[in-house]
Amino acid sequence: MTTVSLTVNGRAVTAAIDPRTLLVQFLRENLRLTGTHVGCDTSQCGACVVHLDGKAVKSCTTLAVAVDGSSVTTIEGLASGDALHPMQEAFREHHGLQCGFCTPGMIMSAVDMVNRRGHHLDEKTIREDLDGNICRCTGYHNIVKAIAAGAEAMGRAGAPLRQAAE
Amino acid sequence: MYAFTYHKPTSARQAATLLAKKEDAKLLAGGHTLLPTMKQRLAAPSALVDLGACADLKGIAVKGRNVVIGAMTTHAEVAASPEVQAAIPALAYLAGHIGDPHVRHRGTIGGSVANNDPAADYPAALLALGATVVTNKRKLSAEEFFTGLYETALDEGEIVTRVSFPVVSRAGYAKFRNPASRYAMVGVFVAKRGGEVRVAVTGAGEGGVFRWPEAEAALKARFAVKSLDGLKHTADGINGDIHADPEYRAHLIGVMAKQAVAQATGK
Numbered sequence: 001m002t003t004v005s006l007t008v009n010g011r012a013v014t015a016a017i018d019p020r021t022l023l024v025q026f027l028r029e030n031l032r033l034t035g036t037h038v039g040c041d042t043s044q045c046g047a048c049v050v051h052l053d054g055k056a057v058k059s060c061t062t063l064a065v066a067v068d069g070s071s072v073t074t075i076e077g078l079a080s081g082d083a084l085h086p087m088q089e090a091f092r093e094h095h096g097l098q099c100g101f102c103t104p105g106m107i108m109s110a111v112d113m114v115n116r117r118g119h120h121l122d123e124k125t126i127r128e129d130l131d132g133n134i135c136r137c138t139g140y141h142n143i144v145k146a147i148a149a150g151a152e153a154m155g156r157a158g159a160p161l162r163q164a165a166e
Numbered sequence: 167m168y169a170f171t172y173h174k175p176t177s178a179r180q181a182a183t184l185l186a187k188k189e190d191a192k193l194l195a196g197g198h199t200l201l202p203t204m205k206q207r208l209a210a211p212s213a214l215v216d217l218g219a220c221a222d223l224k225g226i227a228v229k230g231r232n233v234v235i236g237a238m239t240t241h242a243e244v245a246a247s248p249e250v251q252a253a254i255p256a257l258a259y260l261a262g263h264i265g266d267p268h269v270r271h272r273g274t275i276g277g278s279v280a281n282n283d284p285a286a287d288y289p290a291a292l293l294a295l296g297a298t299v300v301t302n303k304r305k306l307s308a309e310e311f312f313t314g315l316y317e318t319a320l321d322e323g324e325i326v327t328r329v330s331f332p333v334v335s336r337a338g339y340a341k342f343r344n345p346a347s348r349y350a351m352v353g354v355f356v357a358k359r360g361g362e363v364r365v366a367v368t369g370a371g372e373g374g375v376f377r378w379p380e381a382e383a384a385l386k387a388r389f390a391v392k393s394l395d396g397l398k399h400t401a402d403g404i405n406g407d408i409h410a411d412p413e414y415r416a417h418l419i420g421v422m423a424k425q426a427v428a429q430a431t432g433k
């Protein structure tokens with residue numbers, strides 16, 4: 001067993017874990033933050049994307065011990081109380097989801113995209129940057145629309161480019 | 167994944183000591199090749215030596231006429247680096263087209279070259295630019311370093327510490343991506359340094375990355391897209407798989423070479 005200490009959604013957590021524990025396992029099984037999904041478990045689909053020190057990573061391909069001392073934001077960390085984050089609201093508004101399985105990863109990737117590229121995102125950029133996220137339901141059109149709208153809304157809301165937790 | 171012990175040294179020297187002490191130990195960089203392999207139980211190291219806290223393996227510096235990139239520098243850092251963008255824009259472009267944004271946030275140049283996947287992007291850049299791989303023991307030219315499919319000249323316990331790229335006058339990279347994995351089905355890197363031209367091909371060779379001498383000669387005479395007109399790469403020694411047969415890949419080499427030269431010449 002190894003001890004790992006992280007800040008998850010602004011909260012300090014410490015646990016003794018087997019070094020094999022993947023970050024996604026730690027989030028879901030130890031912390032019961034089940035918003036982060038496992039779609040493929042082979043690094044392809046992006047359902048497991050979380051922010052690690054402010055950057056989008058696949059938590060199924062990251063060891064929890066390896067990120068000891070880091071700050072992690074999951075989909076649960078985006079909303080403030082009952083108010084959805086502007087990107088979450090945009091997905092709802094533009095019908096950017098059907099079954100919802102890919103959605104946490106899509107939204108975390110979308111916020112990362114805004115962090116890297118700013119509030120004005122064109123369709124080509126969004127599609128290219130979604131390379132690492134797979135959706136079996138929507139055909140992507142409404143996800144792309146939702147991200148463009150969510151990015152603009154984040155600008156208007158003056159949402160901090162990086163989440164407070166990071 | 168099978169069980170392993172986990173170690174996190176803070177310098178390359180400490181990492182080398184640990185690696186020598188632990189039987190069956192493996193280095194962990196970004197983990198974006200190693201962890202999927204361990205999950206599939208295709209690799210089962212008894213110990214992982216994580217290079218993530220080795221500050222001496224990180225960072226990008228311009229030294230004289232060379233761009234020196236630490237082994238633990240991520241693809242995203244290389245892509246976004248103003249130094250790399252100014253000195254060798256084609257290298258920043260290449261790094262920015264590896265995998266997807268999430269992979270680029272974790273994957274490293276050291277892990278990529280040490281792994282020498284026949285469809286990886288960096289090996290083409292190292293070979294075409296005439297880069298030097300620096301390890302904790304010695305310096306190797308790209309030609310000496312990449313020895314075959316997933317094979318390198320690295321000895322047991324040897325650690326890549328940095329890669330040094332000479333600044334060239336012109337360079338370009340084009341890849342035809344596997345639409346699912348984003349790896350190169352064929353990737354071609356061209357570089358012109360003084361009177362010398364190098365054309366390196368990844369994704370296509372049965373033995374990994376290789377140079378295309380005929381294209382180099384044609385581009386040496388005149389560094390322009392037109393010089394490659396009518397030039398065809400043979401399908402002998404070219405990979406075939408469910409994604410593309412050898413003939414199709416050989417054809418793509420010519421097409422990607424032209425696109426790379428177009429990028430290098432701004433045409």
Ligand SMILES: Cc1cc2nc3c(=O)[nH]c(=O)nc-3n(C[C@H](O)[C@H](O)[C@H](O)COP(=O)(O)OP(=O)(O)OC[C@H]3O[C@@H](n4cnc5c(N)ncnc54)[C@H](O)[C@@H]3O)c2cc1C
Binds near residue numbers: 288325
């Ligand atoms: C979905 C996906 C898509 C990808 N697409 C592409 C792509 O389009 N193009 C591409 O080129 N790559 C692609 N990759 C691979 C990616 O670039 C990897 O990050 C890279 O190949 C390995 O780097 P790493 O830092 O993750 O190394 P790790 O996985 O940590 O290590 C890989 C191997 O190298 C060894 N090693 C690591 N660092 C060193 C060192 N400093 N010295 C000696 N040995 C070392 C390790 O022991 C291990 O055997 C993709 C990966 C994924 C998961």
Ligand code: FES
Binds near residue numbers: 037038039046047
């Ligand atoms: S579950 Fe991590 S990429 Fe699919």
Ligand code: FES
Binds near residue numbers: 097098099102136
């Ligand atoms: S909404 Fe079902 S997978 Fe994307």
